[in-house]
Amino acid sequence: MADDAADPLERTILDLLDQRAADASICPSDAARAASPDDWPALMQPVRDAAARLAAAGRVEVTQGGAVVDVTTARGPVRIRRPRH
Template sequence: MPEPDPSTSSGHRLERAILDLLDRRAPKTICPSDVAREVGTADGWRALMQPVRDAAQRLVQRGEVEVTQKGEVVDLPTVKGPVRIRRPER
């Protein structure tokens, strides 16, 4: 599935879904799959995993979220394995 353009409703919708889910679960972290399951269908959420990660990266670039692995902030484009998304620690 191609990356949603952030200027489209799909890209914006995923970014908004990440932020909304973080607000509801504050101060906890979320998994990209939590967002994909919330936005996608029961059978189709896996196809949203990369678009959710792409949306998270756009939010990282704007300073709105951090991506962590084992509690440490990581570079999403280069990290392998499961990650979590959180609001930046202040």
């Protein structure tokens, strides 16, 4: 694993982003399914929480409709991507 995130869900998010093109994004359900294929729906909120921690650390951005949003207040589908500078 290329990133040093301590939380397994954070590592899963970062690993999935590493496997994609530099400008690609993932859906939180991608990370949930990768972490637990048989019980992924139960991981949707924990994945969003992990994305929030990564976003607060500046390691990812969470978007909705292409705009960066705060995943803790965003309602509905979001995407996770590497920061665009």
